[in-house]
Amino acid sequence: MADLDDDITAATPQDQSNDDNDLIDDLPDFRFLASLSSKSAKLPKRGEKDFEPHGTKHQGGILEASRQAMHDALSHTRVHPPKAYLRGYYYGEDGLSRDEAIAEELRRGLDDDHIVVVESSKGPHFKTMGKTTQGHKYGSIWLLPEEALYLVERGNLDLWWPTRSSFASVHEGIQGSRKSTETDDQAEGLGVPMSLQAAYAMLIGKDGERGKVSLERYTVYANLKRTGYAISRAPDWSSSTDVDRHSPTTFQRTAESPSLFTWLFGRFAEREGERPLYGPLVRPGMYRSYSTIYRQIAIIPRHKPCVVPPEPAPSPEEPFRVAYFLWRASRLATFAKSNPGAPDFRVAIADARSSSVPTLMQVTSLLESTPWDPPNPDWEGNAKSYGRLKHGWRNVVLAVNDQGVISYLQLGEAAFGEEQMYERFDGGSPQGAKRGVGGAQRGTGGRGRGRGGRGGRGRGRGGGRN
DSSP: OTTOOOOOOOOOHHHHHHHHHHHHHTOOOOGGGGGOOSSOOSOOOOOOOOSSOOOOHHHHHHHHHHHHHHHHHHTOOOOOOSTTOOEEEEOOTTSSOHHHHSOGGGSTTOOTTOOEEESOOOSGGGGTSOEEOSSSSSOOEEEOHHHHHHHHHHTSOEEEEEOTTHHHHHHHHHHTOSOSOOOHHHHHHHEEEOOHHHHHHHHBOOTTOTTOBOHHHHHHHHHHHHHTOEEEEOTTOSTTOOOOTTOTTTOOOOOOOOOHHHHHHHHHHHHHHOOOSSSOSSOSSOOSOHHHHHHHHOOSOOOOOOSSOSSOOOOOOTTSSEEEEEEOGGGGGGOOSSOOOSOSEEEEEEETTTOOOOOHHHHHHHHHTSOOOOOOTTOOSGGGHHHHHHHOSSEEEEEEEETTEEEEEEEEOOOGGGOOGGGGGGSOOSTTSOEEOOOSSSOOSSEEEEEEGGGEEEEEESOOOO
């Protein structure tokens, strides 16, 4: 998600008074919504916005027309076409509980937050959404709260309050024994339709609450889904589920004895690293490479990424822990829910109003909770140093939600000390091998005075031509 980078600041009390006026002045012009019709295939262009109020009736009329257009657009009744109609039933803690209404063998393999069951898997959304029950020939598909609310917002799902006989109707539909046509009396016996407001009230809650998702996490989820990513919850979604980050089955340390070359090189490095208590950092003498000088002035220990940190950080805490895994839209053609493969991005979500800037320990814990992901081996060379630093050896995308305005920040475990830029000057480049003008016919090698031919008289460095 290299294209998801944004920033955040704070304001003074004097600027805060001006921000109240800016909120009024920045109201967008919604009059373009009035021109929407069911027959038009193109979205209308946005109107022009007045940046400063001048108190005229003309401007007041424009503002009132914009508000009315937005009100009419929000109050428009959306209908479900018969061919694409899909119904789901809510089995949360605030209604008919899933564990009470459905037998255990019919909900095997589900998580606690799978609380919405759908009648069928029509549509492309269920390629990346939903989970099918296990241990039964005709498994039912269940949705997480953020998945169900996203489909309700899009108009792809009609969510209902269930009755005792609702799941039996769903099970019959999956088996193919239910009739395709349904009367109004039969529909009334299956439950009651749920409004969008009721869906928000039932599915939005606090983090860790069973069958609910926080508004901050859902806002980020819906934004990324609209962008085209495939999303699933991370294993450490809740603070109650801690993942063993440094399992010996994943990483194995090798305790082999060092070779003779390694031992000799280490002894020379230790001797070179010894510095006197006083005097200059760079010892006087003649140096023929930049690396020898830079090693002497490197007095601050640098960070070197490793697979298993020598002192592992504690487990990440809320909100700085990975919440979602993301896959690019280009991988949806071969995406499978049973085996999605390694995610392209890992996203942590923080609320800008209730959390502050993470500390170094919080960032370290967040990064160490992700797997080892070194830069691409093809990114070698000085020309690819920026790409290596940007990718890092571990990386996480931090989504900062500020009352619906989302900023995506990429955090990476960079290794600036490993990018030794001075080595490019120690490659033996022929540039600068000759300085001045040497003898054209009778010049001498090295530094000296010479006379000859077109060269004239001068001091030259390098080999002359005989």
